Amino acid sequence: MSTEENGSGTRYKHGQRTTGSIxxxxxxxxxxxxxxxxxxxxxxxxxNGGSPIELFDTxxxxxxxPWWLAFFLAFLWIVTYHxxxxxxGVIYEMGITAKxxxxxxxxxxxxxxxxxxxxxxxxLVVAQMTIP
Amino acid sequence: xVSENYEFVIKRKTEHGVSRQDRFLVPKKKISTVLEGLxxxxxxxxxxxxxxxSCRMEICGSCSMEINGKPKMACSTIAGSLGTGTIKVxxxxxxxxxxxxxxxxxxxxxxxxxxxPYVIRNNEDKPSSExxxxxxxxxxxxxxxxxxxxxxxxxxxxxxxxxEDYLGPAALAAAxxxxxxxxxxxxxxxxxxxxxxxxxxxxxxxxxxxxxxxxDVDPSKAIQLLRRAAISHELKKVxxxxxxxxx
Amino acid sequence: xxxxxxxxxxxxxxxxxxxxxxxxxxxxxxxxxVLYLYLxxxxxxxxxxxxxxxxxxxxSFTYGPFDIFIVMDILLTLVIFYHGANGIRLMxxxxxxxxxxxxxxxxxxESAAMAVMLLFLYFAWQVLVSGGGV
Numbered sequence: 001m002s003t004e005e006n007g008s009g010t011r012y013k014h015g016q017r018t019t020g021s022i023x024x025x026x027x028x029x030x031x032x033x034x035x036x037x038x039x040x041x042x043x044x045x046x047x048n049g050g051s052p053i054e055l056f057d058t059x060x061x062x063x064x065x066p067w068w069l070a071f072f073l074a075f076l077w078i079v080t081y082h083x084x085x086x087x088x089g090v091i092y093e094m095g096i097t098a099k100x101x102x103x104x105x106x107x108x109x110x111x112x113x114x115x116x117x118x119x120x121x122x123x124l125v126v127a128q129m130t131i132p
Numbered sequence: 133x134v135s136e137n138y139e140f141v142i143k144r145k146t147e148h149g150v151s152r153q154d155r156f157l158v159p160k161k162k163i164s165t166v167l168e169g170l171x172x173x174x175x176x177x178x179x180x181x182x183x184x185x186s187c188r189m190e191i192c193g194s195c196s197m198e199i200n201g202k203p204k205m206a207c208s209t210i211a212g213s214l215g216t217g218t219i220k221v222x223x224x225x226x227x228x229x230x231x232x233x234x235x236x237x238x239x240x241x242x243x244x245x246x247x248x249p250y251v252i253r254n255n256e257d258k259p260s261s262e263x264x265x266x267x268x269x270x271x272x273x274x275x276x277x278x279x280x281x282x283x284x285x286x287x288x289x290x291x292x293x294x295x296e297d298y299l300g301p302a303a304l305a306a307a308x309x310x311x312x313x314x315x316x317x318x319x320x321x322x323x324x325x326x327x328x329x330x331x332x333x334x335x336x337x338x339x340x341x342x343x344x345x346x347x348d349v350d351p352s353k354a355i356q357l358l359r360r361a362a363i364s365h366e367l368k369k370v371x372x373x374x375x376x377x378x379x
Numbered sequence: 380x381x382x383x384x385x386x387x388x389x390x391x392x393x394x395x396x397x398x399x400x401x402x403x404x405x406x407x408x409x410x411x412x413v414l415y416l417y418l419x420x421x422x423x424x425x426x427x428x429x430x431x432x433x434x435x436x437x438x439s440f441t442y443g444p445f446d447i448f449i450v451m452d453i454l455l456t457l458v459i460f461y462h463g464a465n466g467i468r469l470m471x472x473x474x475x476x477x478x479x480x481x482x483x484x485x486x487x488x489e490s491a492a493m494a495v496m497l498l499f500l501y502f503a504w505q506v507l508v509s510g511g512g513v
Contacts, residue, residue: 010245011238015297015330021362024333028470035463042499052507053441056430059423083413090406093334094386095294101329119420126426201394226383288395290402293384336405337472339398339481352398353478360475 016098023085030082037075056131063127076119084112135217136160140169142181143222144232154178160211166219167195167206170233183233190346193282197233198222203287203344224287226296240283243299247307247325252318269314276309276354278347285341285351297330301341301351304332308354311361320365327362335359397482401465408462415455441507449507456496464492 045054054062062068088108092101137157145151156173163169167185174181185195188207195206200220211219227235253259285301286292292300307326311319326332335355342352384391392400425433440448468484471477477484 010242012242012246012299013297014246014325015299015328017324018327018329018333020329020331020333021327021359022366024359024473025363028474031463031466031470035467038459038463046503047499047506052503053437055437056426056433059426059433079416083409083416086409087413089333089336090410092329093291093295093298095296095383115417115420122420122424122426129426129429131430225388290384290389290391290399293388294386296383335473336402337398337469337481338402339396343396343398356473356478357475359473363474 016101027082027085030078030085033074033078034082037071037078040071041075060126060129060131063123069123069127072123073120076123077116080112080115080119084108084115137217138163138169138211139218140173141218141220142173142233143220144181145223145229147231154181163211165207166199166204166209166211166214166221169211169219170206170221181233182231191280193280196224196282196284196287198224198287203284205282205284205346208346224283226287226289226292227283237283239296240286240300240302241281243286243303244281244306246299247303247310247322248318249303249306249310251310251313251316252321253315254317263315265314272314273309273312276305276312276349279305279309279349279351280347282346284344284346288340288344290338290340291334291336295330295334298334299326299331301335301355304335304358305349305351305354308358308361311358319361323358323362323365326358327366332359332362397485401468401485405462405465405469408458411455411458412462453500456500460492460496461489464488 046052051058063072085108088104091104091108096104137159140156140158142154142156143151144154156177158169158172158177163172165188167188170181170183171185174183183195183197183206185207186192187194190205190208193205196203197206198204198221199206199209200214200216203224206221221233223229223233224235227237227239229235251263279302281302283302285305289298289301291298304326307322310316311322332355335352337352337356339352342348342350345351389403389406392403422437425436439445465485465488468481468488471484472481
């Protein structure tokens, strides 16, 4: 959107119209979820498990429980979204052109899709593995 | 023994783009503010030193420069309060240097103009009388209307330092100032202008603009309030569209 | 533009307000956490290689020979708790809440997060020591 026609005489070229504020809302909301997820995850993995590390049996056992599987899948999707959206913001602010921004945006979307699909498949496959 | 002089270390650049550093000794008795020191230098020591100044009382916003590493107004910076005998003066960062301490402030004003910093009336008719406002309505935006366009906030903002198209604190604060004005009807337009990927989305509340603002406009606060308004504006749009689609 | 401080300027939080420090650290910690996220994906991918390989791999991170990773883990905890606490502040502040007290909020939330972190590290360490040997 150019402002030259309104006679205010600015040479400023406006940025891309986005749903920026709604994106911020998603970032904040996902942040709240992550605090909850991470609290549960850290407690279960490092304190309540009785063992400082989650060994193969525990991980597979957990993932066989559909509730835990749903928990980890939601965690995976939300944390990847939050992280990659944050990285996108950082790259956006490095003073790159609008064209590069579009490339970065698509790159981030592609990386997100690949990561989420890989993570989901990994969880589903591991849930089917036999405990020795 | 306490030195009788301030040592001014000035980062200069000729109009041909050659950079150098000059040192001047200015007697402490002769000056109180940094701006007076610069005036003393140009009158007595080196007439070629270029810098902008006008009102000497933090109203015109001309003498913005970096003093001892901080963006400041030279007129309101007391030399004695800096705590050092050496006063390092350099041009305002994040702007193109034209000569010595004079920077090209035009991008700042372009961004400022871009948010339509004037009262937008909904009806085209000329009002029959002046537009009245109660003191309470004035109080709503008074703080944000104190901006003197000195450009210090843009020099302090880390995002403006890396992303030169970012609208910047002053322009966004001006957008809020006119959105809060009871006479104004253009808040929707301004929210659309500022809610871009070069607008409020780029602010991450480092708050340095508010730290350096000589008039306590608190631009960082203004941007966050603008963000809230933009979110409700966007959500309203979504729901209105949803209601229309439902019918 | 040549006069711009660029990305390097983000790190220059010296002699500036606490908000600038919080901003810089939020950025760095966020990037560190994303890098860890992908490291985590990588480590968990070893689950596919079967129980014995996975167990020997992650045990080596905790009980040696690569137990130096515990130091990294503690640093990661610090980074995560910092990012979380500052994230709560930013969420409230950037929505226009508590703007008057944003500096106090930073100190209070960070201290609270650090206290919870120490508590967590204490209990996790107890488990590490007592649950030992695997």
